[in-house]
Amino acid sequence: GEDVEQSLFLSVREGDSSVINCTYTDSSSTYLYWYKQEPGAGLQLLTYIFSNMDMKQDQRLTVLLNKKDKHLSLRIADTQTGDSAIYFCAEALRDYKLSFGAGTTVTVRA
Amino acid sequence: GAGVSQSPSNKVTEKGKDVELRCDPISGHTALYWYRQRLGQGLEFLIYFQGNSAPDKSGLPSDRFSAERTGESVSTLTIQRTQQEDSAVYLCASSGVRNSPLHFGNGTRLTVT
Numbered sequence: 001g002e003d004v005e006q007s008l009f010l011s012v013r014e015g016d017s018s019v020i021n022c023t024y025t026d027s028s029s030t031y032l033y034w035y036k037q038e039p040g041a042g043l044q045l046l047t048y049i050f051s052n053m054d055m056k057q058d059q060r061l062t063v064l065l066n067k068k069d070k071h072l073s074l075r076i077a078d079t080q081t082g083d084s085a086i087y088f089c090a091e092a093l094r095d096y097k098l099s100f101g102a103g104t105t106v107t108v109r110a
Numbered sequence: 111g112a113g114v115s116q117s118p119s120n121k122v123t124e125k126g127k128d129v130e131l132r133c134d135p136i137s138g139h140t141a142l143y144w145y146r147q148r149l150g151q152g153l154e155f156l157i158y159f160q161g162n163s164a165p166d167k168s169g170l171p172s173d174r175f176s177a178e179r180t181g182e183s184v185s186t187l188t189i190q191r192t193q194q195e196d197s198a199v200y201l202c203a204s205s206g207v208r209n210s211p212l213h214f215g216n217g218t219r220l221t222v223t
Binding site for chain 2 (some may be wrong): 031033035040041042044045048090096098099100101102
C-alpha cells in the first residue's frame, strides 16, 4: 500500500481557496514536498517544507505540517483555472528517495 | 541545460520488443532518478544513481528492466521483452546537493501493443 495518502479528487470554485491534504508514515522524513502535474507534462516542484517547520508561505501557497499527526496540507488561495492539475504530496525517505502519494486531481469550476 | 530532458517523448512498441529511454539531467546534478507512473496512479520508484556510488536498483520490477548512467551525465533505462503492463509514463528526475528537491523531465509515454 501507499506510504503517503491523499484524497483523489477536489472540486473548487474559481476564487475560492483549495485545501489538499496528505498523510505520511515515516516520522524520520526530513523534507515533504508538493508537486504539480499538468496534462502531458512532468512534475513541477511547487514548494517544500523542512520537517522542523510548522508552516511555510509562498505567495498564494501555504503549507502546514503537523508532525505529530504526520499530516501535511497545501492551501491555494484565490484558486484560478490554471491551478487545475494533479497535485502530489511526497516525503523524502532516507534523505534521497521520495515516496509519492497517488495524487489529488483538482478541478476549478467557473 | 535548462531542465531535465527525456527522449523520446512518446514510444509505441510491440510486445516482446526491447526499448531504450534516455534522460539528460540538469548539468551538475549528481543524483538521477527514474520513476514510473501508471495511468491514474502515483509515482513508483525504479532506480537511483548518486555520483560514482553503486545505484539503488531496489525499485526495478523485474530483471527485464535495467538502467545505466555514464558518470554524472546521461542515463538510459532499458526494458527488454516489453509486456503490456509496462505501458506507463517513465519519468526521470535529477537533483543537486543532498536533500535538494528533485527536478523532473516531461517523461516518456510508453505504449506496448
